[in-house]
Amino acid sequence: MFNAHHLTPEKISTIVKQYPTPFHLYDAEGIKQNVEQLLKAFSWNQGFKEYFAVKATPNPHIMRLLQNQGIGADCSSLAELSLAEKLNMQGEDIMFTSNNTSKEEFQMAKRLGAIINLDDISHISYLEDCAGLPELLSFRYNPGSEKAGNVIIGKPEEAKFGLTKVQLLQAYKLAKEKGIKRFGLHTMVASNELNLDYFAETATLLFELALQVKAELDIELEFINLGGGLGIPYKPDDKALDIEELSTSIKRLFETLLKANGLGSVKLFLESGRYITGPYGCLVTQVRHIKQTYKSFVGLDATMADLMRPGMYGAYHHVTVLGKESDEVTEIYDLTGSLCENNDKFAIDRMLPKIDVGDIVVLHDTGAHGYSMGFNYNGKLRSAELLLRSDDSIQLIRRAETLEDYFTTLDFGGI
Numbered sequence: 122m123f124n125a126h127h128l129t130p131e132k133i134s135t136i137v138k139q140y141p142t143p144f145h146l147y148d149a150e151g152i153k154q155n156v157e158q159l160l161k162a163f164s165w166n167q168g169f170k171e172y173f174a175v176k177a178t179p180n181p182h183i184m185r186l187l188q189n190q191g192i193g194a195d196c197s198s199l200a201e202l203s204l205a206e207k208l209n210m211q212g213e214d215i216m217f218t219s220n221n222t223s224k225e226e227f228q229m230a231k232r233l234g235a236i237i238n239l240d241d242i243s244h245i246s247y248l249e250d251c252a253g254l255p256e257l258l259s260f261r262y263n264p265g266s267e268k269a270g271n272v273i274i275g276k277p278e279e280a281k282f283g284l285t286k287v288q289l290l291q292a293y294k295l296a297k298e299k300g301i302k303r304f305g306l307h308t309m310v311a312s313n314e315l316n317l318d319y320f321a322e323t324a325t326l327l328f329e330l331a332l333q334v335k336a337e338l339d340i341e342l343e344f345i346n347l348g349g350g351l352g353i354p355y356k357p358d359d360k361a362l363d364i365e366e367l368s369t370s371i372k373r374l375f376e377t378l379l380k381a382n383g384l385g386s387v388k389l390f391l392e393s394g395r396y397i398t399g400p401y402g403c404l405v406t407q408v409r410h411i412k413q414t415y416k417s418f419v420g421l422d423a424t425m426a427d428l429m430r431p432g433m434y435g436a437y438h439h440v441t442v443l444g445k446e447s448d449e450v451t452e453i454y455d456l457t458g459s460l461c462e463n464n465d466k467f468a469i470d471r472m473l474p475k476i477d478v479g480d481i482v483v484l485h486d487t488g489a490h491g492y493s494m495g496f497n498y499n500g501k502l503r504s505a506e507l508l509l510r511s512d513d514s515i516q517l518i519r520r521a522e523t524l525e526d527y528f529t530t531l532d533f534g535g536i
């Protein structure tokens with residue numbers, strides 16, 4: 122959030138003089154320092170790698186920053202694989218974790234040499250038929266009732282992702298029979314989780330499973346991908362995850378479960394999106410109208426097209442009004458966009474200082490799953506993306522959409 126990073130109110134007020142609102146603004150230096158901390162925390166594990174979940178912020182400039190720090194790409198679609206390819210990423214710098222996967226997606230993942238992480242046992246033969254089997258294969262585990270779910274991702278038994286434990290063991294056996302030599306294991310059961318115990322529990326499940334795979338099938342896993350889902354403090358009173366503490370608790374489990382049983386060379390992977398970029402972005406908007414009916418509505422120039430999380434699952438994004446950060450909080454507002462949908466709101470019954478038309482309203486922590494979730498319903502156009510670089514310069518890393526972009530798939534001939 123503000124002040125912890127470089128996206129200060131002073132900085133934003135100079136940027137709004139040069140660039141029209143709305144726009145997402147990202148903090149390159151903040152992202153960089155955060156990644157350094159993460160890599161340092163896990164440096165005890167030989168081969169540790171973070172694969173950035175591209176869907177969180179699919180912008181090549183952000184991906185390049187991360188790539189320069191040795192971060193890989195976690196892709197799940199053709200578009201995400203294409204982005205990785207445009208950055209000359211290939212081989213095991215890419216992890217392909219998809220579901221209900223198309224032939225074209227598997228073919229592209231195989232062509233790039235990405236680590237392919239299968240979501241179902243039936244995908245072994247599907248992959249074999251459409252692209253041929255790679256030398257390394259990974260499977261996504263769904264622990265079902267062995268693991269309680271969390272709010273965004275839901276209960277594992279209800280989730281469409283991954284293989285059951287029985288299927289997983291069969292899948293490794295089958296893959297081995299088909300000549301696969303190298304194996305990985307993956308799960309992703311949390312989203313925006315701030316509780317360290319949750320991750321320790323997941324690590325325990327996976328480490329024990331790795332021992333079972335070794336004992337029953339004589340397969341030594343090369344890596345275990347603990348997934349993403351590391352949370353960030355969206356609310357002012359949320360406590361940030363202590364990455365050192367998280368790493369230490371996983372290290373302890375790694376040593377007692379894996380290392381003590383001859384699996385000390387297993388590489389650990391993470392595929393976080395939100396944790397990497399979430400706090401280092403904000404959506405900068407301007408107040409267009411103030412409307413007073415049964416409630417007080419502040420109409421912004423951004424819509425759900427730019428930030429869906431509040432409308433989609435009631436997510437909290439902290440809000441500040443530029444220049445009024447320390448004003449007394451006296452009003453209760455709904456902050457809205459202009460979509461013809463009543464869930465097009467960024468905040469409901471939010472206590473804020475008195476707002477005037479023309480004020481700049483900043484929605485915090487939009488650096489992940491912000492721009493990228495946007496949609497064009499109602500013909501609403503998505504905003505620009507700006508990057509505040511480490512040298513303090515501003516770079517437009519995506520222009521705003523135009524009506525021409527929106528109409529580009531239509532054929533107006535013969536009407």
Ligand SMILES: *Cc1c(COP(=O)(O)O)cnc(C)c1O
Nearest residue numbers: 174309349350351392393394395
């Ligand atoms: C979305 C997703 C992630 C990233 O989730 P975050 O909450 O952003 O860390 C990682 N892996 C998979 C498979 C995902 O679908």
